[in-house]
Amino acid sequence: MKFDVKKAVLVEGLTKVSKVIAAKSTLPIxxxxxxxxxEQEIKLTGSDTxxxxxxxxxxxGENVKVYETGKTVLQKQVVDIVKKSRKEITFTLDxxxxxxxxxxxxFDLNGLDPEEYPKFPKVDLEKPTLVFNGNQFKDFIKKTAFAASDKDTRPVLKGVFCDIQGDCIKLVATDSHRLSRVTHKTSNSADIQLVVPAKSLENAIKLFDLDYEVEVFADNGQLLAFRNGPTIYLTRLIEGNYPETSRLIPSDFKANMRINRKEFLSGLEQIYDIANASDGNTKxxxxxxxxxxxxxxxxxAQTGKGRIDIPYESLEGEDGFTISFAVKYAIDSLKALECEEVDFKYTDSMRPFLLSPSSDTSDLEEVQLILPVRTIES
Amino acid sequence: MKFDVKKAVLVEGLTKVSKVIAAKSTLPIxxxxxxxxxEQEIKLTGSDTxxxxxxxxxxxGENVKVYETGKTVLQKQVVDIVKKSRKEITFTLDxxxxxxxxxxxxFDLNGLDPEEYPKFPKVDLEKPTLVFNGNQFKDFIKKTAFAASDKDTRPVLKGVFCDIQGDCIKLVATDSHRLSRVTHKTSNSADIQLVVPAKSLENAIKLFDLDYEVEVFADNGQLLAFRNGPTIYLTRLIEGNYPETSRLIPSDFKANMRINRKEFLSGLEQIYDIANASDGNTKxxxxxxxxxxxxxxxxxAQTGKGRIDIPYESLEGEDGFTISFAVKYAIDSLKALECEEVDFKYTDSMRPFLLSPSSDTSDLEEVQLILPVRTIES
Incomplete structure (x- = not known):
């Protein structure tokens, strides 16, 4: 193996693949x-299994000139060494x-035997199951993944449920206290249900160059592959049945309050300083x-109290209700919605309420559901 | 107590004083x-003793209008509440x-009794012992404080020794493996020796507005006060005798290598990736x-090896020596020096070497000393 490479292209690749490399791993390789x-490419791979x-x-022939092919496993120090190098770098393997x-x-870096590097199941990258515009893909993940659970008690809730039926893509995440769902009409067509770790999807959008499309390959029951320009991202799927969630989302409401999203968000962020101050039960x-x-x-009790008036645009239905909820959940949901105005849809102080854009775009429907918190009425 | 205040001026003050407030403190107040x-001012105070x-x-009358004087102890939530407020804020104490x-x-914040807030020893702020230009003060601290020890085994070494005799100010810090010293001729005159926690000095330069002068008040044996515009910073001094260090610094050398500081630094940073890779004894x-x-x-042994040629400007004396040292120490020292060219002054592979600017400015002399590491010659 011998090649010349321009620092910039190598730094880009090494930085990407090193994101999944753990400092400690049960498999040192x-x-x-x-x-x-x-003769066609330099392929870099990093993995935590x-x-x-x-x-x-x-x-x-310009950024890369290969004189001799070959392969090796480089220690992670290669990343910093390359970052601090001059613009032109020569690699030689002996x-x-x-x-x-x-x-x-x-620099002479001791390497490891590339034959010992784990072989991952092959994913067929011929024909993508789905193709997303980069920014659209990021948007879907940002609107759902945050609502997944971060606890190990029900592993399936750590994932985002991707339910594709015909030309309809539905993404759902819930930690059982709140739920986020986006429904999108696509030009592709498929019939697949799978649960993808929310953390992996969040890592993927940080890694991807959104100017490229995101191609999804879902023909393997254990793995999901994404191709984004020169980068391929593989993640294990979560096994198990995702709970049926559509019945949880109420469809008729006693009140619908239309409200400026930023005003509501700003009010919640102010009240959060008081709401989150205590470490009691009502945190x-x-x-x-x-x-x-x-x-x-x-x-x-310990810190004090706060109140803030939130001007609303319009109110349909019942005028006269009180509902308690976790401020953090409402902040997360409003941040995800990104629209000008939202509808706050209320049924009962003991039943979940919805936050959704006042005007859905034709091909995207989104819902943020939050369960109320029972409090002793004061 | 009742006053109106512009958000901007209050945020500045609260942000500064909250820097020393611990999340947990043995004294909840x-x-x-x-x-x-x-009627003259709003004074904010934060402390960790x-x-x-x-x-x-x-x-x-413009940024602040006071209707009623008074005092209170506010819970730390006040900082975030004020940061998220509108531009005009009214405070009322009841x-x-x-x-x-x-x-x-x-927002109604429960307060604490201001009479229970600890009283700190009075420092007389009439006549400063020393006055520094803001940037000069920062410069002196940046050139010395990093070399202080971060270990509790010899508390006095966690400080910077300030030795002022007549018009000569000497600042020294050492962790017993390396030493930094600046000597400066001042227009003031005093005769004081004290040991100031290096951490406090580093905090001070982050806190200070360097467009203002830094006035130092050293008439109290336990406390040192700094005044920087509207901000007063008090720190406890470290008790105990600082070791005599002047004899440690060699004055005659076998070799003096003049070298471009940035080239040397860049070489050290590259070699550091290899040098620091192992967790063995020679780390x-x-x-x-x-x-x-x-x-x-x-x-x-585990990672590999690296070598890099460092072009030097000139070499006086012995041509043919080898010395081993901790790369991190040399990097820290070269960063502190900030000049174009440095002199690497060598005596013996077992004796400390010096790094100093090739040309001292007339009123500032600086020395960075590093002890070599004994290695088995390979």
């Missing part, structure tokens, strides 16, 4: 980066030792009281 | 902020409850070998 050099990232740098030369510096809870006007309030 | 309102910050906002009104929000050690040319190298 997974602390390294697999480098495979052919749950997530695997590959990045290909094409051999174009036995298991890779020599990195740049400017007046020369993070505020009360919304609607009666001619809307007022958010919170009372914590 | 120290988790709060003392607010004293007179070792460090105390006060900030005064003058009553100018009993121990402070009401903060801004826009459509109203972080590199070797400088001079013989016609200068070469930095490091060898770690």
């Amino acid at each position: 997974l602390q390294g980066i697999l480098m495979e050099v052919t 749950n997530e695997t990232i590959s990045h290909c740098i094409p051999v174009d 036995g298991f030792t890779t020599t990195i030369r740049s400017g007046k510096g020369e 993070g809870t505020a009360k919304l009281h609607v009666n001619g006007e809307a007022c958010l309030s919170s009372h914590q | 120290l988790q709060g902020i003392l607010m004293e309102v007179t 070792n460090e105390t910050i006060s900030h005064c906002i003058p009553v100018d 009993g121990f409850t402070t009401t903060i009104r801004s826009g459509k929000g109203e 972080g050690t590199a070797k400088l070998h001079v013989n016609g040319e200068a070469c930095l190298s490091s060898h770690q």
Whole structure:
């Protein structure tokens, strides 16, 4: 193996694949980066067995010149060495030792046997199951993944449920206290149900270059693959049946309050300082009281109390209700909605309420559901 | 107590004094902020008993209008509440409850009894012992404080020794493996020796507005006070005798290598990735070998080895020596020096070497000393 490479293209690839490399791993070889050099490309791979990232740098004779093909597993120090190199770098492999030369510096890195690097199940990258515009993909994840559970008690709730039937894509996440759902009409067509770790999806959108499309390959029951330009991202799926959630979402309401999203968010963020101050049982809870006007309030015995009026645009139905909820959940939901105005849909102080955009766009429907908190009426 | 205040001036003061407030404190009242309102000023104070910050906002009738004087201790939530307020805020104290009104929000914060707030020893702020230009003060601290010890085994070494004799100010810090010293001729005159916690000095320069002068008040044997515009910073001094260090610094050398500081620094940072890779005994050690040319190298059994040639400007004296040292220490020292070229002054592979600017400015002399590491010659 011998090649010349421009620092910039190599740094990009190494930075991406090193994101999944753990400092400690039960398999020491997974602390390294697999480098495979052919006449077509330099392929870099990093993995923690749950997530695997590959990045290909094409051999174009300008950024990369290959004199001899080969492969090795490089120790993670390669990332910092390359980052601090000069613009032109030469890699040479001799036995298991890779020599990195740049400017007046020369580094001999002990390598590991590439034959010992774990083989991952093959995913067929011929025909994508689904194709998303980069920003659209990011948008769907940002609107749902935050609502997934971060607890191990019900592993399936740590995932985002992707339910694709015909031309309808539905993404759902819930931690059983709140639920986020987006429904989108696509031009593709498929019939697939799978649960993807929410953490992996959040990592994926940080990693991806959103100027490229995101192609999804779902023909393997254990793994899901994403291709984003030169980068391939593999994640294990979560096994188990995702709970039926459609019945949880109420469809008729006693009141619908239309409200400016940013005003509501700003009020919640202010009340959060009081609501979250105590470490008692009612941690993070505020009360919304609607009666001619809307007022958010919170009372914590130790810290004090706060109240803030929230001007609303319109109110249909019942005028005169009170509901308590976790402020953090409402903040998360309103941040995800991103629209100008939202509808606050109320049924009963003991039943979930909804936050949704006042005007759905034709091909995207989104719902944020939050369960109320029972409080002793004061 | 009742006053109107512009958000911007209050946020500045609260942000400064809250820097020393601990989330947990043995004295719960120290988790709060003392607010004293007179007809002249709003004075805010935060403290963790070792460090105390006060900030005064003058009553100018524009940014601040006082209707009623008073004092209270506010819970730390006040900082976030004020940060999220509108531009105009009204504070009203009733009993121990402070009401903060801004826009459509109203917050009642439970307060604590200001009479229970600890009284700190009075420091006379009439006549400063020393006055520094803000940037000069920062410069002196940045060139020395990093070399202080962070271990509790010898508390006095966690401080910076300030030795002022006549018009000569000397600052020294050492962790017994390296030493930094600046000597400065001042226009003031004093005769004081004291040991100031390095951490406090580093906090002070982050806190200070360097457009203002820094006045130092050293008439109290236990406390040192700094005044920087509207901000007063008090820190406890470290008790105990600082070791005599002047004899440690060699004055005659076998070799003096003049070298471009940035080139040397860049070489050290590259070699650091290899030197610091192993967690063995020789952690972080590199070797400088001079013989016609200068070469930095490091060898770690597990990771590999690196070498990098460092072009030097000139070499006086012995040409042919090798010395091993902790790369991190050399990096820290070179960063502190900030000049174009440095002198690497060598005596013996077992004796400390010096790094100093090739040309001292007339009123500032600086020395960075590093002890070599003994290694088995390979």
